[in-house]
Amino acid sequence: MRLSRYFLPILREPPREAEIVSHRLMLRAGMIRQEAAGIYAWLPMGLRVLNKISAIVREEQNRAGAIELLMPTIQSADLWRESGRYEAYGKEMLRIEDRHEREMLFGPTNEEMITEIFRGSVRSYRDLPLNLYHIQWKFRDEVRPRFGVMRSREFLMKDAYSFDIDKEGAVHSYNRMFAAYLRTFQRLGLTAIPMRADTGPIGGDLSHEFIILASTGESEVYCDKAILDLPVPGADTNFDDAAGLQSIFDAYTTPYAATSEMHDAAAFAQVPAERQVSARGIEVGHIFYFGTKYSDPMGAKVTGPDGQERPVHMGSYGIGPSRLVAALIEAFHDENGIVWPDSIAPFNVALLNLKVGDSATDAACDTLYCALGARGLDVLYDDRDDRPGAKFAAADLIGAPWQVIVGPKSLSDGKVELKRRATGERTLVSIEDAVARLT
Ligand code: ATP
Ligand code: MG
Ligand code: MG
Ligand code: MG
Secondary structure, three states: OEHHHOOOOOOOOOOOOOOOHHHHHHHHOOOEEEEEOOEEEEOHHHHHHHHHHHHHHHHHHHHOOOEEOOOOOEEEHHHHHHHOHHHHOHHHOEEEEOOOOOEEEEOOOOHHHHHHHHHHHOOEHHHOOEEEEEEEEEEOOOOOOEOHHHEOOEEEEEEEEEEEOOHHHHHHHHHHHHHHHHHHHHHOOOOEEEEEOOOHHHOOOEEEEEEEEOOOOOEEEEEEHHHHHOOOOOOOOOOOOHHHHHHHHHHHHOOOEEEHHHOOHHHHHOOOHHHEEEEEEEEEEEEEEEEOOOHHHHOOEEEOOOOOEEEOEEEEEEEOHHHHHHHHHHHOEEOOEEOOOHHHOOOOEEEEEOOOOOHHHHHHHHHHHHHHHHOOOOEEEEOOOOOHHHHHHHHHHHOOOEEEEEOHHHHOOOEEEEEEOOOOOEEEEEHHHHHHHHO
16 A cells, blocks of 8 residues: 555644543544544544454354354344343433334344344254354443543444353353453454453353453453463364363463452452452453343243253353454554554555655665565555655554665665564665565
């Protein structure tokens, strides 16, 4: 992508309304634009990151055996009357009336709708286990939308829903998602700690929140440092091996880890003092087992091996890709801007032409741009007629993991400069070596 032809509205002045660094940097780097309170347009660079996160989430859901579909954003109020949640959900639900005065709503979550889909076609235990998910926009009329996309009203959620014949099967499904979440967050470059959590309005008796430690987090959390040293399940994890998954779950739930709602001060006091972590955290994922809470009132039943009908056991599993964009920036930035991990960087390389119009510099940049692009890298080529200082600042702000700096001085020795954004380390290399090092 040539920056001169891209849409990247960088702000020169730090935006005043932003209280936390990720919100400030997302606005400054032209990733999002606020359209109404808690409602954001995703500008091209923000969308790139959001899509990269969603792609990793999707790959790990698929690996764990979940199946993607897509449900609508608008739902019928009648569906929610069946579960009893239409009144119970309260003011966070955005209620809508259509031209025929039918009551509709913008979905804050999809337990009711997926239960309706399930009961419409699944009849037998032979069709189980089943896990269906989608990645879709949600709306919650948050009392206090703030921190940009960290707590917005419209936000993207991956929500999966599992169906099993009994509790034992449902626990296996729960453990599949538990392991998939550990893998997902690791691939994003994050350490997310599963913590015993309250089930809230979703209901149920088994629940974990996945929390990233961050001083700007809204949750108060307590854990044993030992949990940070546990191995993350590999890509070769067998998701059909119930015992294997149970041992991963057991290993991660043995050390103390709980959010403030579930905190047990006496149990925490048993953790050796040097291993006690009491910190703030960001909730990036949340998994629940809630049994027959929806299948019972909504009549989602299957026939068991004995020919008897029974309500199906369900769980639901959320991740917030849009909140994750902000959470990642909270974790990966310095005083000059964003420092993207390689796995989710919007561009792999920022190519800086320090003297646009100089024929040798232009030619070297063209060569690099084409060679890196041909090798599958996403390159943002700063070909604007601007001062080097402005280009350095923009590249650092945007945070591509690598910068290739091309100026007439080093080019007269046949060299370009390679800079690693995270460390600031710079090396002079030939054009060929630059291509080789980056691919
Ligand atoms: P919170 O405690 O932050 O309000 P929640 O517990 O209400 O979140 P869940 O119902 O568990 O959220 O939804 C699953 C995931 O969706 C959350 O873990 C989070 O990643 C994301 N999410 C929820 N609310 C928002 C929001 N207002 N803005 C952005 N992401 C959100
Ligand atoms: Mg909430
Ligand atoms: Mg919560
Ligand atoms: Mg939650």
